[in-house]
Structures are given as C-alpha cells and as structure tokens.
Amino acid sequence: MSRDEIEDLLYQGYQGRRLEEGVRRSGFLQWPEHAVGIDTRSIVISRTMKHAVDGRGDLCCPGPMSPGPALAFGATPLEFLRQLAHRGTSPAAARAGGLSWTDLRRGLIGWDGPPGMMTQVLAGAALAFAQRGENRAALVFESEKALDTGGWHEGLNFAAARRVPIIVVLVASGSAGVGRVRQIEEVARAYGIKAVTIDQDSHAGIFATLRGARRRAALGGGPTLVALEGATDDRWQSHEEFASWALTEGHVTEGELESIRRAAAAGVDHAFARIVKEPGPEPHDALAAVRIGSPPLRPWTRLKSPRPDGVAEAPMEGPSVN
C-alpha cells in the first residue's frame, strides 16, 4: 500500500464512521434495515480496484456493504445524505432508495433489491471489459445469503464459464438464516474458480490478496470468490485497528491522523447542514422522464368534450396532468 492509499483509507473510514454516527443522531434519517454498516475492510477491498471519474475505471456494486465501497469509489457524503433524505437533488431524484446508486463515471452501480442479482449484472459488465480487451474488472459485494438464490448461481456460472474479470465478495451474515452454504471454497471449486477467505487478516494482507485477485482477473485468469467473515460483529473495531496499525507502522503521525479525522468529519458535518435546507423532489420532474408509453394520467380531466356534437364540458377541477 502506498502512503496515498493509506491516507485515503483513513479518510474514507472516518467519513463512513461520521456518516453513520450522524445518521443515528439525526432523528430523521435511517440506514436501510439491511445495511450491515461500515466495515473498513470493505474500503480496503474497494481501494485495490482501479478508480476513475470518466467511466473507464473498474466497476463496483457496494451491495450490503455501503457506504464503505461507495466512498472508496468517490461517492460523497452529500450524495449519501441526499439519497437517505430523499431530496430532489439526490442521485436518483428520490425515486429509488437504499445506500447505493449508480454513477457509471465513477464506477458505481447501485442496488437495493434482491440478493444475487448483481452478480449476474456485474458478470455481464466484466464480459464487456474482456470483450473490449480493457484493463478493467468488476467487484460486487453480496450478502452471503445470495448463495441461497438461484440467480446468484446463474451469475457465477456465467462468470466462471467465460472467465470474466470479476471479484465476488460474499459478506458473512449475522442473522440466523437457514440452508446456507458456508463452504464457499467448495462452491468455488465446483465452479472451477479461485476462492479466498478473509477473517482476522490484517488490512495490509487483505490489500495484497485482493490486489492479486484483481490483477489476475484483468489478465484473463477468471473470477475470484471472496468470503468476508465476521463483518457484522466487529465492524467498528476494524477501522480503529487500521488507524493504529498505520500509526504503529509509522505511516502517519498522531497529528496527521487527527487532522485526517477532522477533515473527514468536517466534510460530513457540512453535508448534514446542507441537506436540511434542500427541497424534496418535484413529482412532475422526477417521474416524467421515466414512464414509457403511458397515456395522459387522468383522461377525464381533458378540457375538450369527447362528444361528437362538440358540446363543451366545463373544465374539470382537480390536478390535470399531461
């Protein structure tokens, strides 16, 4: 890891932490129920990918791990809060929810729906990279429960069959669940692909492992399946661990660490202050563009009589749309 990368990681870790604290304190915002919160390892993993702002970098679906990976891919706290607060200024104009959204320029692809599906979608994106001979790869975080869905298997099978450059991270689930396959390495073997399990590994170790997986993927070596254990239990500790590692190893001084923390916090606080003042969405604008082939909304509000004899009707009360 370079010094820059370490600083970014620290910064994004503090950003995420401040975001989650702020949301909890806000009284009016809520994380979506299924979000597992910030596990700094998800930021580390995401940092091993190629980042860009012109749509030519790697692609990441943060899935249940957002906001970590999204921050690593350049999503801003302001965007998060707009999304959470359903502001008209939010990335999806408040139409869709969840903690991730799509911004293909920065390589972010959002999803708030059923598990398993994004492994299919990212497999197809990775296919496009391979087809064009680009040095790009796809990264998708999925709840471990995605393994229960047939959709996930179809996606992984497709990725494995075509050896596309994709890294699939399965995040261990805190909840009970049933019928779940925990033998991720055996699943990978069944599909003839690589597998890695991450548990108490150091951040530097995780970084090296994932960098390797990304390199192999981009060189045509095929998918890697990553089992990320313990994501829900020690989700905070891991960031502190990382910070103290960076200190101990001499990558940053106490003073530098504190100023990184403060800068991250200031940015997040600013975003909180800002979204309170922002307006909600305007229905006509937000919804107009996305309907295909829909007729006018309320046909009985038409002002002209439908009668052949041309008798005019009084204009109807009520909102007339379109």
Add this chain to the structure above:
Amino acid sequence: MSRDEIEDLLYQGYQGRRLEEGVRRSGFLQWPEHAVGIDTRSIVISRTMKHAVDGRGDLCCPGPMSPGPALAFGATPLEFLRQLAHRGTSPAAARAGGLSWTDLRRGLIGWDGPPGMMTQVLAGAALAFAQRGENRAALVFESEKALDTGGWHEGLNFAAARRVPIIVVLVASGSAGVGRVRQIEEVARAYGIKAVTIDQDSHAGIFATLRGARRRAALGGGPTLVALEGATDDRWQSHEEFASWALTEGHVTEGELESIRRAAAAGVDHAFARIVKEPGPEPHDALAAVRIGSPPLRPWTRLKSPRPDGVAEAPMEGPSVN
C-alpha cells in the same frame, strides 16, 4: 438383486426397446426431441425404489430418461403410445405432451418443461414423506444441464438444508453445452450431501449403490446426488450387457430370456395395434374442466339480445360454447 427383480428388469428393458423401435417404424409417432432414449441403467436405478399402486410407494420423475423409469414404476406401453399419439384416452387427455405424465398412485410424476424444476418439486414431495415419518423416498432424473439453472440449485439447497429423502440423478449430456459444472462431487460437497458417479459400473453394482442411497435417504441420512455418465452413447448396449450378464450368471436360461423378450414385445405390439383405432380428444371434454374462472368463450354468440329494449337477435352462426 432377487430373481424377480432381475426378471422385471429384463422385461422392462425389452419393453422399452420394442417401444422405441416401434415408434421409429411407425411413421406417425415421434419421441420428443429431448428424450435421450432408453438407458437400461435408468430402469435399474428406478427398480431400487419402493413400488406401489396405491400412492404409498416412492415417487419418481423420469425426466429426460423416460420411458425407462416410467416402465419400472408401472407405466404401460399402451399409456405411452396414447400419450405419444395424443389420443383422447391418453393420461393427460392429449392436453400435455412428452414421455412422462403424472400418476401418483403408481408414484409417477411427469414433466416436459424446463430442466431443474423437478428437483424443487421432488424435494417438496420428499419433505412430505419426512414430515409424516413415512418410509418413502423421491427419485428425480434431470439432464446434467439442470446444473446451469438457478432453479435446480434452489431445489437442491432446500433438499440439503432439510435432509429430505431424495435421490437426484444428473444424466450426462451428449451435446456440447457451455458453462456446465462437471464436478458433481464438488457440487455435492458444497451442499454437504453425498455424491456417487456411475459410469462403466455393472448393473448389479449400480443396483447395490442406489439401494444403499435409498435406504440412507429414507432413514434421514439426506439426499444423494448421482452422476450418470455416458447415457447417450451406449444406450442400447447396456441392455444387451445386462441380459448377457443375467445369462452368464445363471439367473435366466436362454429359453427364459427369449420368452421374456417375446412377452414384452407382444405387449408392446398389442398396444401399437390398439392405439391406431383410438379416437383423438374431444375439445369440450378435454379442456372444460381445467379452466378456472373463464367467462363463456364467445360472448357474441349469446342468443338473447343484450339490448335493454329486449329486441331479440337472430341466433349467431358458429360454434357456441358454454
């Protein structure tokens, strides 16, 4: 294998063979395209299950291996030919096609649609057996390509999670295909269940293996995944092999073998002679019972005027239904 079982196997093998020869010669009948034809090993496998005629035996979906397993479960050549010829007398009154149909009294469950689905359905049937503490098990034949479908994984996952008494036979596919997982033993390991591969095994060996799998399943030991290799290439040879093994081992004499063959052929020939004379389906009868909540078919054929003034219409020409 008992002497009775050996005789049954020989009889059903000859039946199947005669059926396929007859269909090919008939000029007006055709096997459904996807049928892999008769592999005697499918009869051997099916014979290891518990057969009954009162709906209390084991349950089998012959899938792409029909007619073998269906014959073993007591389907008659006459039923096959009625089904193939779409006779009104056929098991599904000519509404549905394919080489298998459902007769729950004899433990047969038919399917002519997408691969993978019957693993789900039979897993649920096996769940019912386990729930009621019955000594029963389910057997399903699937094309190996079912492994590509998410539906199959969901079915197997369900079966594995609840350790239901089911045996899933994956029949190796002759065609090219892509992205297929051939490592069936590794798939089984990923789901934590038993796996067996059958290739050049003797019929007696197959019989012993499957009997064991059935016993284990019924005792709560969970599912077994069976890989049946080479099903398309040597599908005839295997029956001859079995016959000559039975001869060599002294289970039958040449004379007995010939009379078994003749008896089987005679039954099949009789069925061919019979279906030619049987009528096709009668639409009203065949389709009437299966529509739910459909309005009368052709409303403009009603004989009474829909006009409030009661002016009668002339009865309409054309068939008036319902």
Add this chain to the structure above:
Amino acid sequence: MSTDAPVHVTRTRSGKPATFLEAIAEALWEEMERDERVFLMGEDIGAYGGAFKVTRGFIERFGASRVIDTPISEGGFTGAAAGAAHMGLRPVVEMQFMDFISPAYDVLTNYVATSLYRGAGPLPLVVRGPVGGGNRGGPFHSQNVEMAFFHTPGLKIVYPSTPADAKGLLKSAIRDDDPVIFEEHKGLYRAPHCRELLPQQDHVVPIGRARTALEGEDLTIVTYGLMVHRSLEAAAELARDRIRVEVIDLRTLLPLDEETIVASVRKTGKLLIVHEDTRTGGIAGEIAMRVNERAFEWLDGPILRVTAIDSPVPFSGELEDFFLPSVADVVTAGRYLSRY
C-alpha cells in the same frame, strides 16, 4: 384452541375486534389446528415470527416441521411447496413481501398453474403476503402483484379489504384445491379504523364472489383492497353532491365476479374502476371488456379508471403520494362521470 395461543390469534375467541393482520393470523392458526396437512413455509417465519409478525408463536405450537424457515429462494421453495401439495399436504407459502414472488413467476405460471391441466391433479397451495404502497417502501417493497398472474389460466387471486373477509377468504383459499395467490395490503394490517368483531364460528367466505360495500343508483365503483376504503371515503363526499355511488369490493380478482359487476352497471349505467396498481395493463381493462360484452347498452358514459401512474413505486413520500390514487382523484372522476 390451545390455551397458550399468542394474543394476536385470540381476539375473536375473547370477543374483541381484530385487526386485518390478526384476522390473517387467526385464519392460519385455526386452519392448522383443524387440518394437520396445513403447514407454513417462508423466510424467518419461525422463531422470528415473520417480517410482520403474522406467525409469532406458531412454531412453539405447531413445531418446526409445520412452520418451515426457508432459504432466500422464492422459486425453489414454491416448487417444493408444489411437491408437498402433490403428496397431500396443504402448504401456505409466505412471501416476506409479495414483491419477492417474481423469482417464483416461472414455477407458478408454468408448473403450479398447469398441474390440473397436465393431468397431475389439483394443487392446493396458497401463496400469501403483504402488498401495496403508502409505506415508503420503494420499488421492491410496495408492489401489487395481481397483474403478473391475472393472465394465467389455472390460478386464483384473492385480495380482501376487511378483517372478516381476510379471515374467511384465507380459510377458503387454504381449503381450495386450486392454487391461490392471496394479497394482503400492508396499509390495512394494523389500521385501527379497520378493526372489527369477527364471527365466532368457523368463518368462511367463498372465493369468487364480490361484495357490495355500498349500494347506490348513480354510479358504480368497482375496486378492491385498500382502495375500497378510499372509494367509500370518496362516495361519502360525492353523496354530499347527491351522487349515490355503489361500491363493489371485488374480493376475488380471479375468477372475476362478472355477474355482480354487470348487474350493478346495468343498474347505474356508469362505471368507474379504482385500483392502486399501475394503470397500463391493470385489471380495469378486463373489467371493461366484460362490461362491453354484457352491458354495453346500459352504459350512459365511458368506463373510466383511477389508478396509480405508470411507474415503479417511488421511495420518497412526496413522489409516492403523487403516484398513488387519492380520494380526491376518485371524487373528481366520480363527479365527472356522474355529470356525463
């Protein structure tokens, strides 16, 4: 009934009004007590009691083999339910949100719906779960699913609007030999105004028969689910203009109770259809066809509809309120049609 029954299934027995959700729970509980073949499957319905706590306390009473926690695999476990039904059990499958019925679309339309047709016998199976908007659940936790299945011969679709109907129709669905999709609007689950005393004895409401929720002479509103309540509100407002509205609560969408609709339209001459589901391809179309076929001459104005707009269900409150049909929309349309 066992004495240790959870409180939400004992309202009726103790003579108290039940919510819609309690009515559902009572139906499930009573049917499981009545018939040991009935069992439940779904995500986290066991110890956790389900996302909406409908089955809280069920696993303690009926055991883990009749209250089955499933993996996230709606297609797979619906297929398994079909297999169990073939073997004589009567599965009731819970979709955590009905939106998640989509992965089961294949097995429901191609396998389950065709069972009788293919000669595989009746397939008694209920798929039930929460539907509908207004809860800020966004596109994946707010859908109405009827039109995904309405076109499939072989299925029944039930969508009750009151606790008594919910209980009586769910009991019928469980006893029915055909597969039934059973939709429960989240907005009714705990709505206080919806609470009602349910009949004490075994309360069964037949599938396939609509209910006249309000009698009137001037205008027929055909609707179902939460929109029955919105339509009754609108009818009250229209009554102030002396417009006497008849409100038909379909209760069952498939098979459609054509007779009741046609009779009402022949009486009023005006038909407004109100559904929460989106507009294009909504059930209004089939109703319009049936009325054309059997009551065209009685129509004194066009058949109109009030529906959600053609969009996924929006997340934000502002957008969702705009998206959903409102009482004011029904009043506006009702007034327009009555003056036509």
Add this chain to the structure above:
Amino acid sequence: MSTDAPVHVTRTRSGKPATFLEAIAEALWEEMERDERVFLMGEDIGAYGGAFKVTRGFIERFGASRVIDTPISEGGFTGAAAGAAHMGLRPVVEMQFMDFISPAYDVLTNYVATSLYRGAGPLPLVVRGPVGGGNRGGPFHSQNVEMAFFHTPGLKIVYPSTPADAKGLLKSAIRDDDPVIFEEHKGLYRAPHCRELLPQQDHVVPIGRARTALEGEDLTIVTYGLMVHRSLEAAAELARDRIRVEVIDLRTLLPLDEETIVASVRKTGKLLIVHEDTRTGGIAGEIAMRVNERAFEWLDGPILRVTAIDSPVPFSGELEDFFLPSVADVVTAGRYLSRY
C-alpha cells in the same frame, strides 16, 4: 457486407423476397456490421446456429465473443446482458423459445425495466425469440408472452406481422435506448405467403406506431402478429357481405399507438380486437379502456374480442385448433358486430 455471408441474410441484397425469418436474420446481421457494440447471446446460437437457425453463419463472421452461447439460465444471462448494456454494449438476447423468458421475469421487471427510473441510465437491450401456437409445441413451446410484461412500466414490446416490419422494427429495437421485448411468431417464420421484397436501403420502422393494414369504414379490427393475416382473411370474407373492415396492425404493443386506434374507432364506430393470446387479462382490455377514455361517444356497439380460450396451449392438434382463434371466429364476430 462481407461476401461470405450466409444465404439467408442476403435475400434483400440480391433482390429476392425474404421470409420473416430471413428478415430477422438480415436485421441482426446488418446491425452487427453497422455497430460493433451489438452482440448476441443465447442457447446454442453459435456453431449450431440457434434452434430455428436464425444465426447460422454468424459466429463465423462475428466471432465467439459477439455470438455467445449461454448456459441454460435465462435469468442469469439476461442479467449479464444488462450489465454489458450498462458498459455501453448493445446485447440482443435470444430466448430459444420465448416461453423460456419466464425465469428472466424477475430480472426483466425488477432490474432491467427500472434502470432508467433508478437513475442507472438507459438500458439498451433486446430480448427476442419465437412465440405463438399452431405448431403442436404444447404448453411450453407455444406461448405468447406479451401480457407477462405489458404491465411493467419501463419496457417496450414489439410484435411484427410482416418481414419488412420485422426487419425494420428489430433494427429500431436494437438502436433503441430502452429495453425491448421482441416477439416473432413461429407461424410466420417460413410461411411462403409472407415472403416479400424488402427495401434495399437501411430499413427502419419506428417503434410505437401502428399500421393500417386495410382501410375500411364499417368496423375496426385491432390485432397484431399472425392474427393480422387471419384478420385480413376474415375481412376478405366479410367484404363479400359488403362489410368494409379496417384492420389495424399494432406492430408495437407497448407503448400502444392509442392515436391510430382511436382515430379508426371514431371513423367506424365498431371495434373488434383479435389476439392469439388467451382471453382473460389479454391486451384487449387495455385497448377497451383507452377507447372508452377517448372514443366512447363514437361507439355504435360493444367492444368485442376474439382470442384463444383460457387454457395453457394444448399439445394435440385437435385441441390446439379448438384453442386458437380461427378465421371463422373473426368472421362470426365481425358479422355480429356489423349488424349490431
């Protein structure tokens, strides 16, 4: 065009009439030559050339990375196509039979159709394949799939009836930024009477516009696909009774060309809808609603429909012929309506 092109994509170039299937193949071939982002996915479409041989010779010309053989996993590879589309490619997915689109129902309705809505940008993706009955294919190889998707905002549905339209509309679909479901009736694929000379130049037919296949004054028939041909036959027979039928070929089902339908009904005053798909919940309903909303006063008789009956598609010829709407059915209904 490369000189080694297979014969079934060179009819137009060599001035010969093309079949419906050849028109489809030409559209695919030309679009792949025109735009390197266009690629194909499907079961056995490579060396084998596809179940109906539409893509015979394509892999030789365009290579295995643009003619992709997929595993049997319609949901999974449709999802993958969506991902490729996000990255700027333009996938054309073949369903071996359109019946097999069912496993992709979840991803198409919840992911693909909502992409633009969720702010994930346009999703140019075509899902095409053979539909329809009359081929003794039975319940799993004969379905019409339009009504599974017609209710989903965000999708387009195209269902052409002639080779020229098939070619021109498929080209439009591939160039369209919205996801398009493209239905090709097997009964038209090689029908000799359907052969026609196609325009030489880049032939594009806009999505969303119906075609007046026959002009008339007395009765409007709105239809699509194979039923256009059945309706024209019926119109010829009705003409002998001096009933002048106007036949509207919808071509695109979603978005529906309401203007053309309404204009025709305002002219003739009578509307008969003919679709091969089953009856309850068929597209006739939506058309009836739109006509009520915009042309009720012009109606001189009820809106009626001729459709298949409410059943899965039967296997046996006797049953399938009974199941499908016939020319005689259309004539009967047309006569009834014209006398009304």
